Amino acid sequence: MNKRKRLVMRSVILVVIALALGYTLFQTVFSDKKEPVAVGDTAPNFALKNLDGKEVELEDYKGKGVFLNFWGTYCPPCEKEMPAIQRQYEKYKDQGVVVLAVDIAETKLTVKKFVDEKNLTFPVVLDQQREVVDVYGVGNLPATYLISPEGKVIDKITGELNDTRVRNYMEQIKP
Structure with missing residues (x-):
């Protein structure tokens, strides 16, 4: 039974790490970080x-x-x-x-x-x-x-x- 608890615990930790990595990757790829205004862009209104x-x-x-x-x-x-x-x-x-x-x-x-x-x-x-x-x-x-x-x-x-x-x-x- 002790081996089974360790296996479940390790599996949970592995899933949490995988989710954290997936979230970080998603945020990096799909973030809303704006690029600075560049020549040729329409000037943002304010x-x-x-x-x-x-x-x-x-x-x-x-x-x-x-x-x-x-x-x-x-x-x-x-x-x-x-x-x-x-x-x-x-x-x-x-x-x-x-x-x-x-x-x-x-x-x-x-x-x-x-x-x-x-x-x-x-x-x-x-x-x-x-x-x-x-x-x-x-x-x-x-x-x-x-x-x-x-x-x-x-x-x-x-x-x-x-x-x-x-x-x-x-x-x-x-x-």
Whole structure:
């Protein structure tokens, strides 16, 4: 009888291990893990609040070229590129190009102070829970996605931009 108990126990353990391995394999193969947004993809829509508390959706800008910039006040390259983005926005805003700046995980007060100091006039939204950053797969900041008027991602740029580069990118997404 003792041998029989050991056989049953070993069989149960073997079945549990087999189920655990099967579940792990299934999760690995069929997981819902999203790939980062890539060039050629349709830009995922999102809705975030701006500094006035109004909800802004990416879809609101359908038909316009969108210069989607992920940034933070704590990021020195982000701070350095903002004046260039503002200058080029002033030139291109009447040509169907919009800048949508997504601040990552900061308070409204911190971002408002920064926006006021830099005299930024383009839309700034807050991704306080990092939801949009995760959907887009943003790693290092600053990160900029160029979105065509049709809503397709035509380029992704990581790193600080200057006036010339911003102007060239805005030319690419101008309707």
